[in-house]
């Protein structure tokens with residue numbers, strides 16, 4: 001498959017690129033140059049530039065969006081919200097039916113809303129991002145993707161993460177987080193999402209929490225396991241031992 005990756009030169013991008021490179025042909029893009037050599041073709045592209053995104057998507061079979069800007073209000077909107085609009089418009093233009101979007105768990109379970117009290121929180125709760133700029137701009141992008149799927153034959157899978165860990169890091173045990181996944185394990189979800197028969201998905205817009213099994217059970221990765229076939233690795237065990 002020919003895959004366009006947006007925001008591929010960040011922290012997660014190289015893991016996803018290495019995971020997909022053997023099976024797929026990659027067109028990796030980012031507003032900045034990658035810090036390391038990535039498999040596939042790379043060129044600079046600003047996701048807030050509609051024409052550039054549409055042009056980059058020509059000839060592609062799928063789009064993976066890893067781009068994010070967390071702080072500055074205007075740029076966060078341009079990247080995390082408008083970037084999704086541009087991606088979906090590019091998918092419509094070129095008849096691309098498979099899109100994988102990403103974001104933080106905060107797009108559905110915003111800070112201080114659910115984390116204090118609830119357990120077994122899944123990705124299909126009524127979304128409540130709160131007003132944190134990172135969460136709300138990503139949540140609006142996610143909503144734009146959802147609306148496109150109502151009107152076009154495009155399937156969007158949104159993978160939500162909380163905290164990434166490097167199992168080799170000695171600081172692994174320091175962090176107390178709602179949930180976590182290793183970079184490599186997270187990248188495996190993208191292979192699953194690219195392989196899955198789109199008709200096997202319950203709808204054209206599905207959201208998944210992607211993380212390792214966590215003993216506190218505050219969040220649930222059951223849907224990712226059941227539908228994507230995601231297999232959580234036990235490589236973040238140090239977080240709770």
Ligand SMILES: NC(=O)c1ccc[n+]([C@@H]2O[C@H](COP(=O)([O-])OP(=O)(O)OC[C@H]3O[C@@H](n4cnc5c(N)ncnc54)[C@H](O)[C@@H]3O)[C@@H](O)[C@H]2O)c1
Pocket residue numbers: 006007008009010011012013029030031032045046047048065066067068069079102103104105138160161162163164
């Ligand atoms: N890193 C984390 O701890 C974490 C946690 C939860 C969710 N996520 C999600 O995972 C995904 C990947 O995040 P990451 O950790 O790789 O983040 P990152 O900040 O390392 O990478 C994001 C990339 O987006 C690029 N970008 C910014 N503005 C752009 C623009 N105008 N045009 C094109 N690219 C642009 C950046 O240059 C960067 O390379 C994001 O959707 C993020 O919300 C990350």
